[in-house]
Amino acid sequence: MTSLMPFDDVLAAYDPALGLEVHVELNTASKMFCGCPAVFGGEPNAGVCPTCLGLPGAMPVVNGKAVESAIRIGLALNCDIAEWCRFARKNYFYPDMPKNFQTSQYDEPIAFDGYMDVDVDGETYRVEIERAHMEEDTGKSLHVGGATGRIHGADHSLVDYNRAGIPLIEIVTRPILGAGERAPEVAKAYVAQLRELIVALGVSEARMDQGNLRADVNLSLSPKGSGTLDSPKLGTRTETKNVNSFRSVERAVRFEMQRHAAILSGGGSILQETRHWHEDTGITTSGRVKSDAEDYRYFPEPDLVPVAPSREWVEELRGTLPENPTVRRARLQAEWGFSDLEMRDTIGAGALGLVIETIAEGAAPQAARKWWLGELARRSNEDGVDLVDLPITPAQVARIQALVDEKVVNDKLARQVFEGVLAGEGTPDEVVEKRGLAVVSDDGALGAAVDKAIAANPDVADKIRDGKVAAAGALIGAVMKEMRGQADAGRVRELILEKLS
Amino acid sequence: MPEISRDEVAHLAMLARIDLSDAELDHLAPQLSVILESVASINGVAGDDVPPTSHALPLTNVFREDVVVPGLTAEEALSGAPAVEDQRFSVPRILGEEA
Numbered sequence: 001m002t003s004l005m006p007f008d009d010v011l012a013a014y015d016p017a018l019g020l021e022v023h024v025e026l027n028t029a030s031k032m033f034c035g036c037p038a039v040f041g042g043e044p045n046a047g048v049c050p051t052c053l054g055l056p057g058a059m060p061v062v063n064g065k066a067v068e069s070a071i072r073i074g075l076a077l078n079c080d081i082a083e084w085c086r087f088a089r090k091n092y093f094y095p096d097m098p099k100n101f102q103t104s105q106y107d108e109p110i111a112f113d114g115y116m117d118v119d120v121d122g123e124t125y126r127v128e129i130e131r132a133h134m135e136e137d138t139g140k141s142l143h144v145g146g147a148t149g150r151i152h153g154a155d156h157s158l159v160d161y162n163r164a165g166i167p168l169i170e171i172v173t174r175p176i177l178g179a180g181e182r183a184p185e186v187a188k189a190y191v192a193q194l195r196e197l198i199v200a201l202g203v204s205e206a207r208m209d210q211g212n213l214r215a216d217v218n219l220s221l222s223p224k225g226s227g228t229l230d231s232p233k234l235g236t237r238t239e240t241k242n243v244n245s246f247r248s249v250e251r252a253v254r255f256e257m258q259r260h261a262a263i264l265s266g267g268g269s270i271l272q273e274t275r276h277w278h279e280d281t282g283i284t285t286s287g288r289v290k291s292d293a294e295d296y297r298y299f300p301e302p303d304l305v306p307v308a309p310s311r312e313w314v315e316e317l318r319g320t321l322p323e324n325p326t327v328r329r330a331r332l333q334a335e336w337g338f339s340d341l342e343m344r345d346t347i348g349a350g351a352l353g354l355v356i357e358t359i360a361e362g363a364a365p366q367a368a369r370k371w372w373l374g375e376l377a378r379r380s381n382e383d384g385v386d387l388v389d390l391p392i393t394p395a396q397v398a399r400i401q402a403l404v405d406e407k408v409v410n411d412k413l414a415r416q417v418f419e420g421v422l423a424g425e426g427t428p429d430e431v432v433e434k435r436g437l438a439v440v441s442d443d444g445a446l447g448a449a450v451d452k453a454i455a456a457n458p459d460v461a462d463k464i465r466d467g468k469v470a471a472a473g474a475l476i477g478a479v480m481k482e483m484r485g486q487a488d489a490g491r492v493r494e495l496i497l498e499k500l501s
Numbered sequence: 502m503p504e505i506s507r508d509e510v511a512h513l514a515m516l517a518r519i520d521l522s523d524a525e526l527d528h529l530a531p532q533l534s535v536i537l538e539s540v541a542s543i544n545g546v547a548g549d550d551v552p553p554t555s556h557a558l559p560l561t562n563v564f565r566e567d568v569v570v571p572g573l574t575a576e577e578a579l580s581g582a583p584a585v586e587d588q589r590f591s592v593p594r595i596l597g598e599e600a
Contacts, residue, residue: 023566028567035570044588045579049572055581057516064564086555093518095592142589158589295516300555 002283004258005265007181013265016183016257017234018128018176020249022194022195024204025137025211026069026170026273031165032136033060033103033304038167040140040211044160052136052165054099062087065069066167067110069203070134071317073169074111076197077129082110084308087134087301095159096138106298109133110307112404116197117326120182120189122344127190128174139164170205177232182259183219188250191215192350193325200322208244209389215243217277219256221264235260240284243277245386246350252277255284311321336365338459342488349377351387354394361398371397375418381422392421399428412485413437433497439488443495446479446487451496453478462499472496505534 010016031038034051050058074081088106114129121343140163145155171194179186195213205212220237227233238260274287323331329352333343336359346352351372358368372387376397380387394477395453400417403409409417409432420431432438440446453475454461463471472493479492507530514521521529572578575588584591 030569036572037569046575048578061565065567156594157592160589305560305563
């Protein structure tokens, strides 16, 4: 069992330094260096060619659209765009890359020296971006014979190269210092805001659960007050790989802070290594130790000529950027009429993009907010998944609200529609149909229930006859109970008052 | 003048997955030094005004349109594989690493 120090004790003794590496899989039609489809999945090894299989003599050619996306990401992160840069070979022996190297960029990234201002509960942290560079994704290995599909205990591995060569942009931060107790939240907020930006740019599907966006979390601790923000003293770091939800980013940072602190306070030292995140148990375990075997012998890729984006092109692409996130948030808040608290909660829940899309599908802003931060936030907490990963789309949420607006269902029944959609029972309309959830507003059926309620509550009926209209609530309740919640409450009230006037 | 030690040659051999015996290392390490020295003589010709060159052609920005073109069928792709299982390349397990 890994020993952990209580989080508050960690903060009393240590300053955390965070670093995040995020890989974004671009949504280009074709791969980075060949014309194979940039679509992962489907029939294994059916989306490959001599270039992405690394067959002798095959020559790569850069996908211009991927360069364009890389530059737009760089500009959106306030980076400088290289006037001239090269690709490099990162040499290693592992069967996920059949070439025995990954084509990447080394000391000449296409974008560098940027920043992103991250909002955490109304406070702004400036996360400095060291670089964003272009590279290609690797093939997918399946380990056979091991109990868990992992390599330990596996007899052999099976590789599908459909994913090999899909364009990736790797975005690397500088060490994030001074976040203190907020470090886990800052990490989460950074990844969430980066995703929002990538979605706004339209350069990737950016679904963490699909692996379009993958985060590696670097963390180190230094004794409290041992360095300053200007000249930090960084401790030995660990790199936790493939943390694939916002929630897990936060948990992984917290876990590593507590684990490092327990080791350091016991007089031990941190091993510089990669660690694996386990979503189910919320812990990290040791991966491979960084040693000099990890010497990638980078050298310039001779088969690809340098990329030298003209300043005209860069400025043209700058003109295509979406609004700056801070400005955009202020504009949206004003348009939607959200209070500061409502806006902050929406952002904090990672729901901003979802609310935007739901409103675009026709829902009123407050209704969109209410469902995502109420019913759906509750479900995401219960199931331990991010809102964005719930099996419901913004369009479906907007449709359920439309059903409420059209008085097909009331709020209470709408909750059952959500339940049905999340359980995979179909579209909102199908769930209403299958579960028979439509409210009854037909006077015939309602009238009979109202008559029954009046007969059963003669004293209440008398009060209403005497003009105590507020008493109608009790009768409405009785009718709703009779109709198992599926009555149009407004119409029931009208009928009661008509009958007793 | 660049000098490459026997240890460095052993390290490079390991990185390149070339299995060299002690006798081979003894034999090859001095030879590599000679080769490096010969290549380094280029520094004597190229002055500070000549930037290091990685590409012989003065070309930049050779891009492809983002268009899908047909590649290989899975059968063709796997035809040269030493072992195939479930339409995938079957490879020996790799120790000490996890993908």
